[in-house]
Amino acid sequence: MTADVIDGVKLANNYRDDIKQEVARLNNDGIFPALVALQIGDDPSSKIYLENQRKKCEELGINYTVWSLSESTTQKALEDHIKSLNTNPSIHGIILQQPLPAHIDGIQTIQVMAPNKDVEGLHPQNYGKLFYEDHNLAPCTALASEKLLRSYEPNLKGKEIVIIGHSSIVGKPLSMLLLHSKKEAPTVRICHISTKDLKAHTLAADVIFVGCGVPNLIKADMVHKGSIIIDIGINRVDKTDEQGQVLLKPNGKPYKKTVGDVDYEEVSKICKAITPVPGGVGPMTVAMLLNNTIKCACLTNNSIK
Structure with a gap:
């Protein structure tokens, strides 16, 4: 007996087709989904992951930007950057790229992020909604x-x-x-x-x-x-x-x-x-990240998805 293979690439492609259609709908409403990745430091493995994110976003019509911050960026400075993204109406999703320097408190940083822009679904508000079966965004x-x-x-x-x-x-x-x-x-x-x-x-x-x-x-x-x-x-x-x-x-x-x-x-x-x-x-994790980005664009613009 040989097991059935559950193909993540095939399922992810199905989601990408749906995401493309949703991006087109949002564009018609004057909404252009945009994701910002915050990278602190210069970890080589992060660069590969960020490049893959960029390619996938471009394929689907999602605007993608990397904010590269120095290894010495303080906790306060990082939080200030996030607060500026929170209030920027043209930015719909924020991702905090791992790994983080030892002096950065990841949990505290996530809590500064606007819940509706948390594409990773890790903000306490989003996380808590999982327990009440009312989530919009999940990890x-x-x-x-x-x-x-x-x-x-x-x-x-x-x-x-x-x-x-x-x-x-x-x-x-x-x-x-x-x-x-x-x-x-x-x-x-x-x-x-x-x-x-x-x-x-x-x-x-x-x-x-x-x-x-x-x-x-x-x-x-x-x-x-x-x-x-x-x-x-x-x-x-x-x-x-x-x-x-x-x-x-x-x-x-x-x-x-x-x-x-x-x-x-x-x-x-x-x-x-x-x-x-x-x-x-x-492949499905990447698809869910992009799908969450579209959800964030809808939530921040009160556009039903």
Whole structure:
């Protein structure tokens, strides 16, 4: 048996088509969605991510700007920049690019941001609305993970779901998204680093979400033939040959590859369905960021979406 592949690229493309149409509608109303990314410092990995954001925004007609601030930018100076964006009617979304310098308090900074311009859905007001089933904006990776599952299995009533990882940007908000329906909700359990006998939990689950940053955490003996697996992990590991030897570049450094938290090759032989890494949650997370940007444009202009 080979598992069904839940294709994040295909689903993300469907969302991008919808976003293009919504951008056109907003443009006809004189609204031109605009997203600003705040980068503090000069982290190389951030540059790649920012460039990818720019390309995706340009493809969909979203104006995209990076505000590059020096590593020495103070907490107050950063908050002042955000306040100026809050009051700028031509800016609809703000994203605080990670990682942040050690002296910047990310939680405090998010609280300064206007809730209707918080494209990452991390402001306490947006986060709190998840608990009241009345959210407009939610964390992008949590949204992406939930929508990937529902694209494959829309009926979650009574399903046993295990979420491995209880972060504030994935595990916790994901649990709230899954529990929104009062009559059609699944049973959700959250596991983490201190969970005893993780295997017992995963074997009892119909659906497994895993996002711990641990390569090959979920192995073949931890799933069954009915398991649906959403792999949220993104890890860079050394490439190896068939004998397990690390493959080296001419400069002596190892070649790298991207893998998730699931032993995909072995687990996909057993489970019912699985998301690949790359090509699963990642593309959908970007799509949710762009979709949230459109929502922000609608919210700040009282334009129904």
